[in-house]
Amino acid sequence: ASKIREALLSSLTAHKDEFVSGQELAYEASCTRTAIWKHIEELRRDGFTIESRRKKGYRLVGRSDLVTENDILLGLETEQLGRNIVFYQTLDSTQKIAHQLAQESAPEGTLVIAEEQKTGRGRMSRQWYSPPGTGIWMSLLLRPELPPQKAPQFTLITSVAIVQAIEEVCGLQVQIKWPNDLLIDGKKITGILTELQADSERIYSLIIGMGMNVNQKQADFPEELHEIATSLALAKGEPVSRAKLVQRVLFHIERYYKMYMDKGFEPIKLLWESYAVTIGKHITARTLHDSISGVALGITDEGVLLLEDKDGVVHPIYSADIEW
Ligand code: BT5
Incomplete structure (x- = not known):
């Protein structure tokens, strides 16, 4: 079935901006026209915009910005982080699922990501507003062999990685507000929630929750967040690819995680302090x-x-x- 999908996508892409008849598509994918019709429906559900006209056939108009497993894997440059992706259209909280997977011995680097969270949470059971389609709501599972006192360092490692990913993908400068906020122009663009499963000696699982506001418009934020929150698209003035951003965030976390395990916290601490707004104030x-x-x-x-x-x-x- 995925062969048909691939053939179909390549025909539609080859005829970009032109209509292709169902018959031709069926011929190129070596399948029936009914199969083509079924696959078109499936592609639409996956975010492809495909126009259809009687007698003329189908035309690929574009593809919306999604964060499904395939969107993230295509172009991902990590070795381990995000190689096992668990995607949900909607769920209560990616943290909760990641905690469950951690106990079911999911591999290090497992990423839980959702289009929408119904009950996303921040620290001290505060709410994290996670509407569909606009942000990055994800939890990353790490299993560092370290004592639990080291866990807060991972919030800082993650902060530095996200600052660099945003700079790279959007060309925007981000500031870090200790312990877990990233700001643009003083408004919150990202919140990080690091949780762990551990005993007094060692960490079993570290679950790093990241909430990033990406493509929200001002009106998409609820009243109580207007003064304190913003999105990358608002700061940049144009939409930002969420999949690309996820890829770069994972890439930089992996890089700093390795650096940390090899060289300790010092180099990351220096970077962190260079981005922090609160130091010296x-x-x-x-x-x-x-x-x-x-x-x-x-x-x-x-x-x-x-x-x-x-x-x-x-x-x-x-x-x-x-x-x-
Ligand atoms: C945080 O908490 O900033 C950590 C947020 C972590 C969210 C991620 S999303 C994926 C994963 N799954 C989850 O369920 N959570 C993690 P804290 O520092 O306590 O800040 C919470 C406060 O930020 C709230 O009380 C609001 O004032 C504000 N807030 C809520 N939603 C926001 C949003 N979308 N953008 C900016 N600020 C928000």
Whole structure:
């Protein structure tokens, strides 16, 4: 069946912008016209725009920007990350499925990605708004042989990788706001959620959730996000290919993951600090029970933020929301 699909796609592409009759398509794909009709329907469901006219046949107009397994695999330059892709049209949360797959011994590099999340989540069970067709909602499974204290570093590795992917694909400059936000012009473009399955000694699975706003228009955001969120398309002024972006994000995560395992955290820390907006600024860190103000000195090798208050006392901040 996939032979027919391939033949059909190559005929339609060869006759780009022209109509081709069903009969000719059937001849070129060596199948019946009924089979052609069935495959056309299937291609349409997969996002191809195919016009049909009586007596003239079919014409391939274009293809929408999708993030199915095939879209991501074609052009993916990684060795391991994203080589096993689990795609959903819609689901509750890619994190939840990735956690399940991790327990079912899915291989390192498994990627769960969805067009839409019904209950995407952020930190501390906040909601992550994930409408269909406009963003990248995905979770990546890694299995680093490391103690659990190292897990927060992976949020920083991922941040640096995404900053570079966005710069490369869109030519846009992104800033990092500790611990897990990426901003353009002060508005949130991406949120990262790193979770783990571990005991006190070692990590079994690390699940890196990434939510990237890509092709939303201003009106696509709910009221409460208007001031705080933006999309790559809004910043760039034109649509961005989500599949391409996924490919480059995976490529750079793989690169930095290797660098980290070989050389440790230092090189990544330096890069991270060069992209971070909060370092050197006077900020307020709100934790669950507390609020501390001071100057952000930098991060430790563990990815912990160091904040110096007005009395010169340096506070390690493990998790918080930052304001300045
Ligand atoms: C985060 O949490 O920023 C982590 C978001 C991770 C989402 C990904 S999507 C794939 C995977 N599957 C999941 O279920 N989750 C991960 P946090 O720092 O707690 O920020 C959450 C806050 O960001 C919310 O309270 C809103 O204010 C805001 N927000 C919600 N949706 C947003 C969006 N689409 N764009 C920008 N900001 C948003």
